[in-house]
Amino acid sequence: MGRTLSEQILSQAAGRAVQAGDFVVVAPHVVMSHDSLTPSIIQILRSELGKERVHNPQQLVFVFDHVVPAATVGTANAQKTVRRFAAEQGIRLFEGGCGICHQVLVEEGIAQPGQIVIGADSHSTSYGAVGAFGTGMGSTDVALAWATGRTWLRVPETLRVDITGRFPPFTDAKDLALKLGRLLTISGANYMTIEYHGLEWLELGGRQTLASMAVELGAKAGIVPPDGLPRQYAVPHWLKVEEGARYARRLEVDLADLQPQVALPHAVDRVVDVDAAAGTKVDVVFLGTCTNGRLSDLQTAAALLRGRRVAAGVRLIVTPASSRVLAQAAADGTLQTLLEAGAALTTPGCGMCMGRHQGTLGEGEVCLSTANRNFRGRMGDPTSHIYLASPAVAAASALTGVITDPRSL
Amino acid sequence: MARVWKFGSDVDTDQIVPGRYAPYMRPDADVGEAAFIEARPEFAKTAQPGDVIIALHNFGCGSSREYAVEALRRRQVGAIIALGFARIFYRNALNLGIPLYESPEIVHALEDGDAVRLDVAGGTLERLSGTGGVFALPQLPEFARQILQAGGIVPYVRRYGRFPGEEG
């Protein structure tokens, strides 16, 4: 009998053959946490687990991305605590401005195919873009992993999505991710891994977009089979799609008739074709996040914005996913194009995604965002509205001031 | 006597505690005071220890923020009973020792504001208001029962020296 990718990865780590439904205790290859929660994890390690040192500092990686540079005295002090802890224990730390944790771990090759990467962040499903089993956990689970070097998992069932065709013009992986939300709903993959088949041709950034949003359907992990990855990702010989693997559910999606998609407030599965949302007035357009802050996303937006200006009364906020993305966008002229169109640029990181800084929304404001969730009040005041869409829809909407189909420009 | 707070489907952790109210952002505040502060301000103001949260599908979806669960623990929520839970929330709640049950019978029978008596050890929930009735709390999966009995994952690991599912 064949095995799913999750069964393969968790069997390998557990040192025995396991299948969906089994419990395993494994040593994750990487345990990631960011500035927002690492202070609380340090506290749990010390006060609840009574430990001063982590089991294996090499497993850990810290990334400052949620509030960077520090916006308040409290966040500054919390970051100081984490810096000191990292230095004492010999833990890798990526400073504020390096980028969003999920982008940094992929760019730096810290997350690799076949590995288990746990993160104190729900979008840790992102590591499935490179064929890793990435999953998010709470602070206590992560503190236990620090203390013991291990964690426990139930091997998930798998939902297999078979994708055929190629993206029509002006659509991309974000439209597919939103379409999957529409087809499967916000809990449609709860407790499961999503495997995305038929995407050998898709570039890494698109895979990251898809895998990051697996959690929006409730998934524990979201894995793209690791075929066609750049060479810096070494695929272990034992990791490959096996015939006869058992899937809890299968879904087929043909890209041929994919339209640009928009998620309406306040749920990521309230998704419509762009026509149904077109004309809605927006105050802010946000281009960024672990879902859509990469060079290709900035380039897509720049291609539409070139030689034009953002509509009067609209703020376009661009937050590159990493300093590397920023440097590349500066080198190839993308950044210049965005700035000439009227974009405001912020420090690489999460930016306004969580409503804490760099563009927090006020009462009743409407934001069209390339992020992954549009829960009520996530980006600021609870009366504000968040629409989710691709970089192309974002750029088109920034130009007109209303939600706009990029094909209509 | 405890009160029922009833919620709909897909209550995300941003509703339980908005990111702007995280301990990281408000290091001097008690996160318990922020429980449902924007989504259900009466809860934030008046929920009492032992009160029961009832919800429909997919309670606790979205962000992995454990401080959402911590806020409910500080408010000493007696139990959360839903048609279903989001994965990370379920695990976080067990880890922090909050009993949580999937029971369509209870979810459909009880209304917001009902007065109830919860007996986790005895496995019952009694309705004191309206038409009354005693409901059986469903059996938890074995690993969940053991974690809750220990009082959460930290006391569990301290007591047994291993994780759930690990050979003793």
Ligand code: SF4
């Ligand atoms: S960009 Fe947004 S979704 Fe991604 S890690 Fe940061 S806060 Fe979370």
